[in-house]
Amino acid sequence: MNVDYSEKIPNNVNLSDDRRLKRALEAWLPNYLDWWQEMGPAEYQDKEVYLRTAISVDAKGWANFGYVKMPEYRWGIFLADKDEERQVNFGDHKGDAAWQEVPGEYRGVLRRLIVTQGDTEPASVEQQRHLCETAPSLYDMRNLFQVNVEEGRHLWAMVYLLQGYFGRDGREEAEALLERRSGDEDKPRILGAFNEETPDWLSFYMFTYFTDRDGKYQLASLAESGFDPLARTCRFMLTEEAHHMFVGETGVGRIIQRTCELMNEFGPDNVRANGGIDLPTLQRYVNFHFSVSQDLFGSELSTNAANYYTMGLKGRYDETKIDDDHNLKNDAYPVLQLKQNSFIHVDQPALTSVNERLRDDYAEDCARGVRRWNQIIKRAGIDFQITLPHRAFHRAIGDFSEIDVDPWGNIHNRADWEHHQHDWLPTDEDHAFVHSLMAKPVLEPGKYANYIAPPARGINNQSVDFEYVRL
Numbered sequence: 045m046n047v048d049y050s051e052k053i054p055n056n057v058n059l060s061d062d063r064r065l066k067r068a069l070e071a072w073l074p075n076y077l078d079w080w081q082e083m084g085p086a087e088y089q090d091k092e093v094y095l096r097t098a099i100s101v102d103a104k105g106w107a108n109f110g111y112v113k114m115p116e117y118r119w120g121i122f123l124a125d126k127d128e129e130r131q132v133n134f135g136d137h138k139g140d141a142a143w144q145e146v147p148g149e150y151r152g153v154l155r156r157l158i159v160t161q162g163d164t165e166p167a168s169v170e171q172q173r174h175l176c177e178t179a180p181s182l183y184d185m186r187n188l189f190q191v192n193v194e195e196g197r198h199l200w201a202m203v204y205l206l207q208g209y210f211g212r213d214g215r216e217e218a219e220a221l222l223e224r225r226s227g228d229e230d231k232p233r234i235l236g237a238f239n240e241e242t243p244d245w246l247s248f249y250m251f252t253y254f255t256d257r258d259g260k261y262q263l264a265s266l267a268e269s270g271f272d273p274l275a276r277t278c279r280f281m282l283t284e285e286a287h288h289m290f291v292g293e294t295g296v297g298r299i300i301q302r303t304c305e306l307m308n309e310f311g312p313d314n315v316r317a318n319g320g321i322d323l324p325t326l327q328r329y330v331n332f333h334f335s336v337s338q339d340l341f342g343s344e345l346s347t348n349a350a351n352y353y354t355m356g357l358k359g360r361y362d363e364t365k366i367d368d369d370h371n372l373k374n375d376a377y378p379v380l381q382l383k384q385n386s387f388i389h390v391d392q393p394a395l396t397s398v399n400e401r402l403r404d405d406y407a408e409d410c411a412r413g414v415r416r417w418n419q420i421i422k423r424a425g426i427d428f429q430i431t432l433p434h435r436a437f438h439r440a441i442g443d444f445s446e447i448d449v450d451p452w453g454n455i456h457n458r459a460d461w462e463h464h465q466h467d468w469l470p471t472d473e474d475h476a477f478v479h480s481l482m483a484k485p486v487l488e489p490g491k492y493a494n495y496i497a498p499p500a501r502g503i504n505n506q507s508v509d510f511e512y513v514r515l
């Protein structure tokens with residue numbers, strides 16, 4: 045289905061036929077633009093950026109690249125195609141026709157899920173607001189801006205659902221999404237990781253690798269929803285998410301590659317002295333971002349999650365590909381727990397374990413990219429491996445938040461853990477050092493900061509020295 049760009053708000057949902065919704069969205073638009081000016085990228089808003097825009101929701105729809113000034117980006121409402129035959133695929137309503145309207149009895153719960161999802165999108169833009177001032181290249185700056193405009197569009201996706209399906213309280217929630225601020229004392233964003241800072245480009249790549257990947261898994265679970273408009277909007281969001289994780293994986297990979305080059309040229313202990321980021325520092329960043337992102341999946345055992353599932357609102361990853369009864373009332377799932385000072389898997393009701401199962405799927409996916417990073421190190425002939433820290437390390441949500449565990453899964457007492465934590469998590473000194481490498485942006489086409497290798501190829505078959513942002 046093609047996107048209608050003749051409308052003020054591009055869409056493939058026939059917005060012109062729904063006067064009330066069209067009016068609500070057009071009233072929200074200027075508030076969104078005010079928010080974007082205040083909290084979006086701190087600079088370069090008046091520059092032309094080589095961005096992609098969706099022109100249809102199939103795979104070919106992404107072939108549309110061109111120069112756009114960010115405030116003129118066509119944020120719109122794009123849903124994956126409708127399947128008229130679609131059913132609720134799990135929970136108590138399994139087998140019913142998928143809902144085209146909000147089921148009355150689930151209204152509050154569904155709204156809360158949509159608000160929580162929606163809240164993360166502008167939060168990430170706020171967190172990344174100052175990164176353009178220190179971009180390692182125009183290529184990277186362009187990728188940052190692409191991620192930012194798409195996270196802005198993800199906010200549109202959730203606001204469409206709130207305004208289109210939840211009436212007055214939906215409109216109020218849509219306004220509130222523009223009022224909370226990442227890291228704010230009084231009006232923080234809802235979830236923990238979205239109130240952390242993204243102070244430097246290494247943090248940005250780690251965030252897009254680890255935290256956007258939470259986005260992938262949460263969106264995939266919501267894409268299974270029996271509430272069809274939510275399922276369809278999340279399906280399309282997933283196609284945008286893939287690029288964000290690509291930016292993260294290749295960003296970290298290019299830093300690792302450069303680090304290895306410096307190690308081989310100047311000796312393994314002389315990376316920092318030669319303007320690179322040493323592997324132990326990279327490991328500490330991995331430890332931080334993986335642990336903080338794991339918290340985003342909620343508690344190991346959650347009645348909230350069980351209810352979402354039973355109600356048919358939020359499924360498991362690849363729900364329809366799983367071979368079971370999709371009801372889970374009689375199933376067990378092995379959950380990692382601490383028993384007599386050791387970590388073992390204990391069978392728990394599958395229904396209350398759906399958060400944990402999603403976290404397992406997520407951790408496995410994280411490990412795949414780490415293996416690719418380790419290939420880069422191995423190819424450079426260097427004996428070092430990046431590893432994901434233990435599941436229980438540095439957790440703030442769930443059972444493990446009560447205990448102090450090191451990256452290898454050993455339990456410490458509090459004082460001991462605090463004494464050692466600077467070996468395991470980025471220190472103020474690490475942050476200051478990483479920051480010192482990024483004091484100025486690199487603005488010449490084809491030039492890349494010393495701490496990061498150029499990408500293997502450019503965006504949309506352009507060269508790596510293409511003018512991705514016209515200054």
Ligand code: BYC
Binds near residue numbers: 158165257262263
């Ligand atoms: N921080 O039953 P529990 C993305 C609360 S990322 C603060 O275990 P539940 C993106 C919880 O609300 C994807 N509070 O949790 C990425 C509950 O509160 P109440 C975002 C937390 O509800 C990069 C209590 O603790 N999407 O798109 O099963 C860039 C007990 O919780 C946290 C979603 O998250 C936390 N980390 O699961 C841009 C999907 N964790 O009820 C974008 C929608 C838990 O006691 N959200 N709590 O007041 C959900 O599905 C669920 O809300 C969660 C939590 C999975 C987050």
Ligand code: FE
Binds near residue numbers: 165
């Ligand atoms: Fe997003």
Ligand code: FE
Binds near residue numbers: 195256259284285
């Ligand atoms: Fe994303």
